[in-house]
Amino acid sequence: MNVHDSERMSGMLEGMGLTAVQDGPADVIVINTCAVRENAGTKLYGNLGMLRALKLERPHTQIAVGGCLAQKDQGEIIKRAPWVDVVFGTHNISALPVLLERARIEKESQIEMAEALEVFPSHLPSKRDHAYSAWVSISVGCNNTCTFCIVPALRGKEKDRRMGEILEEIEVLVADGVSEVTLLGQNVNSYGVEFGDKEAFGKLLRACGDIAGLERVRFFSPHPKEFSTDVLHAMRDTHNVMPSLHMPLQSGSDAVLKAMRRSYRQERYLSIIEDARSLIPNAAITTDIIVGFPGETESDFEETLKVVKAARFSTAYTYQYSKRPGTPAATMDNQIPQEVVTERFNRLVELGNAIAWEENKKQIGQRVEVLVADDQGKKDGETQRISGRARDNRLVHVAKPEGLVRPGDFVTAEVTYAAPFHLIADANVTVRHTLAGDKASNAAHDNGLLTIKTRIGQGV
Numbered sequence: 144m145n146v147h148d149s150e151r152m153s154g155m156l157e158g159m160g161l162t163a164v165q166d167g168p169a170d171v172i173v174i175n176t177c178a179v180r181e182n183a184g185t186k187l188y189g190n191l192g193m194l195r196a197l198k199l200e201r202p203h204t205q206i207a208v209g210g211c212l213a214q215k216d217q218g219e220i221i222k223r224a225p226w227v228d229v230v231f232g233t234h235n236i237s238a239l240p241v242l243l244e245r246a247r248i249e250k251e252s253q254i255e256m257a258e259a260l261e262v263f264p265s266h267l268p269s270k271r272d273h274a275y276s277a278w279v280s281i282s283v284g285c286n287n288t289c290t291f292c293i294v295p296a297l298r299g300k301e302k303d304r305r306m307g308e309i310l311e312e313i314e315v316l317v318a319d320g321v322s323e324v325t326l327l328g329q330n331v332n333s334y335g336v337e338f339g340d341k342e343a344f345g346k347l348l349r350a351c352g353d354i355a356g357l358e359r360v361r362f363f364s365p366h367p368k369e370f371s372t373d374v375l376h377a378m379r380d381t382h383n384v385m386p387s388l389h390m391p392l393q394s395g396s397d398a399v400l401k402a403m404r405r406s407y408r409q410e411r412y413l414s415i416i417e418d419a420r421s422l423i424p425n426a427a428i429t430t431d432i433i434v435g436f437p438g439e440t441e442s443d444f445e446e447t448l449k450v451v452k453a454a455r456f457s458t459a460y461t462y463q464y465s466k467r468p469g470t471p472a473a474t475m476d477n478q479i480p481q482e483v484v485t486e487r488f489n490r491l492v493e494l495g496n497a498i499a500w501e502e503n504k505k506q507i508g509q510r511v512e513v514l515v516a517d518d519q520g521k522k523d524g525e526t527q528r529i530s531g532r533a534r535d536n537r538l539v540h541v542a543k544p545e546g547l548v549r550p551g552d553f554v555t556a557e558v559t560y561a562a563p564f565h566l567i568a569d570a571n572v573t574v575r576h577t578l579a580g581d582k583a584s585n586a587a588h589d590n591g592l593l594t595i596k597t598r599i600g601q602g603v
């Protein structure tokens with residue numbers, strides 16, 4: 144969500160006549176913060192400290208701070224770093240150009256926050272990181288109250304975008320060369336709650352299947368609470384919805400899930416995984432797990448290991464619990480000693496990696512279609528490999544075929560080797576060129592010109 148917001152900010156800055164600087168000093172620096180990250184505050188104030196010298200040297204440089212931490216700290220940022228020009232929140236990223244302009248004219252720092260979303264981020268211009276792939280917001284905010292999470296406090300209640308608008312945006316993106324979209328929301332499968340349609344997410348996935356030229360649809364992230372088999376049916380029945388499912392577990396223990404205020408229990412979670420396996424047998428299932436939540440006992444932790452063994456995740460993103468100020472869990476009195484958290488974390492990572500490797504080995508001999516992200520790749524001995532994601536979202540390094548291959552093209556190859564976190568596919572490689580690939584070549588050419596323009600236009 145934060146990366147998508149950054150693309151919107153880039154798009155608005157371009158709309159102001161600014162261009163990204165590849166090297167050399169910038170006239171405007173925007174720091175988009177994420178409070179979910181550990182030590183976000185320390186990193187922000189550390190970066191702002193370093194920027195002070197730059198501001199003294201080039202006083203016209205403007206510094207803006209946005210995102211969750213800005214929403215949380217608000218006036219505190221200017222108090223601690225008075226050389227910051229603009230502070231804006233998560234609900235009003237559309238105000239960034241006006242605030243920069245006002246700060247420049249009035250020669251005074253501007254702080255502006257909104258209590259609720261003013262403009263749905265997808266209505267703002269965007270500068271995508273990749274020509275072939277795009278994020279599409281379907282909702283923002285969250286109606287849940289997980290005790291470890293700061294998101295509801297900073298992003299507010301869930302707001303759903305209307306389906307027609309979402310589909311229209313995707314059609315425009317596809318016409319622009321995008322072949323893969325990722326539908327984004329804090330809790331995608333509760334999409335529709337605001338306008339009273341519990342099956343809206345399944346309908347949206349099916350409608351994506353009718354968009355000609357859209358080759359890959361992904362979504363991030365669902366929640367086990369409201370996840371319905373209707374969504375699995377929509378995934379199975381819609382040709383361009385990819386067989387990959389990220390289903391956050393957080394803990395396998397019912398007691399810990401209760402303390403986390405996650406309303407599903409182990410049995411319900413495993414039944415979702417079982418349904419997913421039977422309806423979409425080739426799906427790669429990934430998860431998030433927090434280790435060492437306050438009150439977690441050894442037997443609670445063993446319940447998590449039990450679920451990991453049963454679910455056989457292709458990747459488990461594991462996190463050591465650490466306090467996030469402002470969340471209910473931060474003040475719980477049964478915090479777990481760090482050495483216990485670390486020891487459990489290591490055991491979980493070892494198990495998760497071993498399972499991921501076993502699951503990856505099952506791919507050897509299969510043909511996989513890879514959407515190329517990195518056309519330069521790395522040399523391994525005599526073999527140059529390019530990289531991208533398979534349909535199930537596994538990372539694949541493919542032997543570079545003869546001829547032109549660009550980011551956004553598809554290569555299909557046979558998997559010849561499996562590592563815990565990636566596959567190697569060196570045999571029988573074929574290439575399919577795409578409009579996105581053509582655009583990637585053009586963009587690389589354009590970027591050279593844009594850099595020159597930036598230098599000429601410095602200070603304007």
Ligand code: SF4
Nearest residue numbers: 285287289292294329
């Ligand atoms: S579902 Fe829970 S973890 Fe996810 S954003 Fe909402 S409150 Fe945070």
